[in-house]
Amino acid sequence: GFYIFAIKLILPSTFSKLYHMQTIFVKRDSSYMRVSCPEDMANLIHLRHVTAWMPFPNVHRLTSLQTLTHFDVKEEQGYELKQLKHLNKLRGALRIWGLEIVGSKEEALEAQLARKERVTKLVLGFSSSYWSLQDLDTCDDPEVAAEVLEGLCPPKDLVELSIEHYRGSRYPSWMLSRQQPDAPKRLQILRFQTCSRLASIPEDSELFTHLRELYIYDCD
Numbered sequence: 001g002f003y004i005f006a007i008k009l010i011l012p013s014t015f016s017k018l019y020h021m022q023t024i025f026v027k028r029d030s031s032y033m034r035v036s037c038p039e040d041m042a043n044l045i046h047l048r049h050v051t052a053w054m055p056f057p058n059v060h061r062l063t064s065l066q067t068l069t070h071f072d073v074k075e076e077q078g079y080e081l082k083q084l085k086h087l088n089k090l091r092g093a094l095r096i097w098g099l100e101i102v103g104s105k106e107e108a109l110e111a112q113l114a115r116k117e118r119v120t121k122l123v124l125g126f127s128s129s130y131w132s133l134q135d136l137d138t139c140d141d142p143e144v145a146a147e148v149l150e151g152l153c154p155p156k157d158l159v160e161l162s163i164e165h166y167r168g169s170r171y172p173s174w175m176l177s178r179q180q181p182d183a184p185k186r187l188q189i190l191r192f193q194t195c196s197r198l199a200s201i202p203e204d205s206e207l208f209t210h211l212r213e214l215y216i217y218d219c220d
Contacts, residue, residue, distance in 0.1 A: 009052075011037045019044060026052035059083045066091050066118075073098035082110035091118035097125040099148060100165070108151025114182040120159045124152055127165035127194075142167045142197055150174070158184040162191040169197040175207040186210045193217040 009026060016038040024047070026033050035054035042058040049067035057078025059068070066089050073081050073096065081102055084090075094116070102108055113122070126145055146168030153174040154161060161184070174183035187207055191214075192198065198219060201208065208214075 007033050009033060009035045011035060011054075013038045016040045016043050020046055022046050023049040024052055024054070025049065026054075055079070060086055063087065063089070065089060069093055070095045070097070073101060075101050080110075081107060084111040084113070084116075088112070088115045088117070090116045091120070093121040093123075094119050095123035095125065097123075097127065099124060099126045099152075100145070100167070102148045103144065105147040105151040108148045111152065114153045114155050117155050117157060119155055120157065122154050122158055122160070123162040123164065124149070124166075125164045126167060142169050146170050146172070153180065153182060154184050156182050156184055158187055160189040160191075161187055162193065163195060164191075164193040166192075166195040167197060169199065171198070171202060171205070176202055176205050183207075189213045189215075191215040191217070192219055195219050 021044045024035075026035055033052065035052040037054045037056050039057060041054075041056035042061040045061060046064060047062050048064050050065065051067060051069055053070045055070075055072045055074070057076070059065070059071070060083040063086055065087050068087065068090055069092075071084060071094065073079060081096075081099075084096075096111075099108075113119070126148075145166060149163070149166060149168055150172045153172070174180045177183075184207060188210060190208070190211055193215075194217065196219065
């Protein structure tokens with residue numbers, strides 16, 4: 001096991017009344033910082049940049065968002081994967097955790113990741129939040145996981161992709177086939193972490209053609 005020591009910042013309930021807020025930037029050198037915020041943070045409809053790890057419900061209302069570095073999927077209303085559907089102005093890095101609770105390819109498709117054309121770095125985490133102390137080896141259906149990953153086709157200009165704690169035993173078609181025009185074609189960095197059931201990397205995969213860096217951590 002391992003331990004994560006985090007600093008937690010608690011925002012007051014009145015913070016969600018700062019209706020003209022556009023940027024929330026939180027950083028602490030050499031420490032992880034998590035932000036606890038009011039449930040009605042989605043009232044800040046002018047938000048454009050959120051760099052902190054600060055989960056709050058109904059993020060779909062923030063259609064002006066350009067930066068949302070972290071998104072946690074939860075089994076609670078307002079935290080569904082479909083909350084990302086209309087956030088097509090997102091750019092840069094996006095990390096999605098909690099994908100193990102997504103139940104189908106159709107549910108994954110609702111996120112419409114391929115339409116986030118300015119997202120260049122993507123992390124797909126099939127585990128509880130990075131901050132959770134739950135066992136990272138929580139079991140889930142490998143076939144469901146494979147279908148979910150199939151539905152999470154990234155944007156075509158993606159540069160860096162990480163797939164973490166994936167329980168499926170097969171690669172998605174968008175990683176192998178030339179038949180999907182929206183799939184990434186010029187990925188430069190690819191990471192697999194704790195993907196225990198994946199077989200060897202297919203030799204004819206299109207996604208690997210332009211790779212410069214390949215990382216494989218804790219995989220059988």
